[in-house]
Amino acid sequence: MSLQPVRGTRDILSEDAAQFRTITEIARETSGLFGYDEIATPIFEFTGVFSRTLGEATDVVTKEMYTFADRNGDSLTLRPEGTAGIARAVISNGLAQDAPLKFYYQGPMFRHERPQKGRYRQLHQVGVELLGVPGPLGDVEVITLGAHILERLGLHGKVRLEVNSLGDPESRAVYREALVAYLNGRLGDLSEESKSRVERNPLRVLDSKDEGDKAIVAAGPLYSDFLNETSASFFGEVRARLDDLGVAYTVNPTLVRGFDYYCHTAFEFITEDLGAQGTVMAGGRYDGLVEALGGPSLPGVGWAAGIERLALLMGHQVSPARPIALIPIGDAAGIMALKIADALRREGFRVDLGYSGNIGKRMKRAGKLNACAAVLMGDDEIAAGAVTIRDMDTGEQSAADLNRLAACLEKYKA
């Protein structure tokens, strides 16, 4: 047995954990301001929940899912993303009648990919879903919510928003046909990767990173020219309302989505600071998803953001909270310190008790923990009902009445 963590997984320790919490709490709070309610679905589902929604031919479904047989033979899959499970939960719980539904979620996802910077096999996402709003205002709300969260995380200057329209199914079919016809004519000039994509997933050729492919794509049919009346006006409305709200974006006609369930609006918040993993938050509209799962016709739009990538972008800026260190000197003081620590904690103070060592050791520990204050208490002092408070930054010491200790420490409250 290896004691290494499984490839693509990692332990999240103190500062990282604090930053994770910061990100999820800001995302949850901000989502709350928009009326989004937290939902937690299971981290595994019947395999069909994902294969039917993401698309049987997509890479995630064909080679990246953690799929296993349950003891009774059912095929289960660790969720590779959050939307399908929520759609399933909406159907299971008969929630569609209460539409519009607004959900915020957070948690681990699993994809068997080759690990890379900002890419893990167990990754963590925050995301939102808005179900039951067919019009473009839903897209605008969801994108704006994402922008608010990124702003609150201090990433406003580090990301840019790109949007595109994938059209409705009708536009998509017409465009797909035109694109395939065009690409087949240039087949010999395409990269090997893209050649195979022409049959399997032709829209994927649009965002190829191969320079030769890019040139071919640039000279080919543009999706925007193939949008029918409905799709074009939908996209126009989305952009107009984003403009009204002052949400900056650029239209990227080659922006496509990896999962089959998307239609109309696709968008990504992108950074240049994370190497090849530039996408930090991505989403779009998925009107056919709930129906594809066997539920009612219920349109949806949402996004997901990778917590690891957000954390990487934010850098380490979380400094741990500063405790008050209790430093008893002597056996009687040690017992008293236990009671005092307990009482102070009930009052909301962050209190550290080291449990061993002489005064020098304990002071050293206080320094290492970056304590804001130390409370020194000797047996004789306790007997006299007094202790000494040392400000760890200034070094100033003052006597404090044991009965009024909480009041004297008020300025050091966590």
Next chain:
RNA sequence: GUGGGCGUAGCUCAGUUGGUUAGAGCGCCGGGUUGUGGUCCCGGAGGUCGGGGGUUCGAGACCCCUCGCUCACCCCA
């Protein structure tokens, strides 16, 4: 799944054409200082040299396999 770079102490790394007891800095523990932290001085602990096999009198170094990390492709958050 494909390709490049890299695995030596908790961390960052050095280690000569293959040579005997594998080093440094930081951190950790202890002492100088048993009622006062950060600085300073002294001492100490800590290593299957990622793992396995091979070549050799001798391997941290060379060869093969394997695991992992990392960057890129693919795909995606």
